[in-house]
Amino acid sequence: MNEKFETHEHDVLIIGAGGAGLRAAIEALGQGASVGVVCKSLLGKAHTVMAEGGIAAAMANVDTADDWRTHFRDTMRGGKFLNNWRMAQIHAQEAPERVRELEQWGALFDRTSSGDILQRAFGGHTFKRLCHVGDRTGLEMIRTLQDRGVHLGIDVFMECAITKLLKDGERVSGALGYWRETGRFVVFKAKSIVVATGGIGKAWRITSNSWEYTGDGMALAYDAGAELIDMEFVQFHPTGMVWPPGVQGILVTEAVRGEGGILRNKDGERFMERYDPEKMELSTRDVVARAIYTEAREGRGTEHGGAYLDISHKPPEYVKRKLPSMYHQFRELADVDITQGPMEVGPTCHYMMGGIRVDAEIAQTTVPGLFAAGEAAAGLHGANRLGGNSLSDLLVFGRRAGLAAAEHAKHRGPLAVDARQVLEATREVLAPFERSDGDSSYQIHRDLEETMQNYVGIFRNEDDLQKGLGELQRLNDRAARVKVEGSRLFNPGWHLARDLKSMLTVSEAVALSARARKESRGAHSRIDHPNYDESWAKKHNVVVREGDQMTLKQLPVLEMPGELRQIVEG
């Protein structure tokens, strides 16, 4: 079948080529599996490249008292105990080995005076724990993984977008995609599939995410029958750029605060004293983001509605050495010399704690043969992610997903791909070319961004969420009639039309979950329910497809064994 489509066959197909996808690929290759990696952009451009501050791992190179137990405790406390405790345990235990492995593959971290990997302080971490390379840790990581993967022999399909997971009964058996360059379809047959597509930031107007982060993997998995969990927990990073308009949302690394940066309002007050007098600027991201937002809302914001972040009390040479890309970013894009004066910063949509529900040990979803890792998966971070825990997440669970996917492939029988599923999926992707009326994908996207920004933002309430859900319904109707101009050759308007479908699915899951959780916890802040609610401490929201209907159910939080409970409470 599929004679008319270009077809590739692998034991393991990995969708996404950021840190999690590449780490999964390396591990699956090591198991002797044939591996294909598909990515929407060029290899090496995934959002991992934007990670700045570092990788959290209890190596105890700087603070010798650190160990996995403290890292585990910090992660659970930061996540307000909604984390999957087993993932948090595995993560804390395995992260140091994953960092050492990166070094053995050629990554060059900053050093301590005794020649070990240097670690820096970060929000919510008890000890200096973030292994880093100035403020471009993600670039070092992705380049190291990319070069290792390429030399081990992964097949990389660059600038190729997956639009549908194909199933053989209950199991996944492949995926349909299109080449962005030619618009032609391509079928991937695979015994196991790992989704490592990252987050959904592009559904918000102010975001640190690039065009790629449209929730594709979450939506694909959801369509294939997998469950989405904890979707109400969207991280707004406290410090994005706010001025000039074109750079609004671009990330300002937490490392600025890790290196001693101070937050002030327009009156010069160090306002974190009122929100978290103990941890101050290095409080968790949810707390700092709400603090900055509140200062601005109550009239104490900067000229452009943010807060001042100042590192200029440190020696200029030190700032340039430890924060080189921040120095250049502000000098070139905002005409600000951060060694001389403060930056203006404000919250920006940054990271999705929720995502595809997976098994802690092997990263498998509820669909046999379908695995997920990295930001696309959920569990490790609970209600709020600590800075630095994402890069370690990618490595720890990317590796586990790759291992398990290769193992699964060994026992999987012959593959059957259903020609009808393929044809139906191609028709759906091409339909916008046949319409003569309807809105452009850019218009609908702008309205989606406004909807999520205004109604499903940092602070939420019942009315707004209800309005948001209504708007999403109207946007769904408009997206079903979206019109595309031009040809199938490298046509971003057409690509966005497809990405809109993913964004709308995931946005609806976020809004539904946020409406259901009538309490405030971690990154989810309800003005109408400002406190913790004990009954919600024991429940996750889970979104699943029933027929064409998105349905919401609750799952109990996994009970932690006694010895881990002692660590967390100790």
Added chain:
Amino acid sequence: MADATFRIFRGDRRQGQFVDYQVPIAPGMVVLDALHYVQSHQAPDLAVRWNCKAGKCGSCSAEVNGRPRLTCKTRLDALRIDEPIVVQPMKSFPVIRDLVTDVSWNYKVNRKIPPFTPRANVTWKMDQRDVDRVQEFRKCIECFLCQNVCHVLRDHERQEQFGGPRFFVRVAGLEMHPLDGLSRTKLLKDELGVGYCNITKCCTEVCPEDIHITDNAIIPLKERVVDDYYDPVRWFLRKLKKE
């Protein structure tokens, strides 16, 4: 605020023309902002490659008024707006569509380079000063602007014999890694053709990461090739040292 005229290449490798678009200027605007404006208001199918929009991923390379630039870092207030701002794809790579070029050749060259290979029994201790030297090369964001301006590739089309500045930077990062034990001088001489470079420093000039490509990467690599292949005494000493 005033409008600027953007004269943008529309077409593919067979045919194409420049098309003018009017774009309202906002404070602090960069060329990529203008391209996005054109996409969302006038030409939804305008092909542009971009990702981070913060100068960290190296996706949005193009030629602005003839100068190779990251469009996300090219401010409009640094350009004259009383005349059209010309935006065209990188010349040294085949055009796919509009501003998007086929850069796959670079990925092929990369595959020729043997990866980091630690010496036996290393302890993984490194001095920051040794690391500093290599971290300069590791800053590379693979925007390929250096490949685009290098005349060996741009004018003489030596893609088969020459690796280009990007990959000399990459090899330098491996060769000068404090714990690497492999020599890549044969590769540099025979397959990456480092000898073709006559140190005009065009690559260094366009590097958005300010990597001193010529001085810190290419010249030391040329010296290593000379040492290994054209200086018998040093060749012998190096061989002894390695053993």
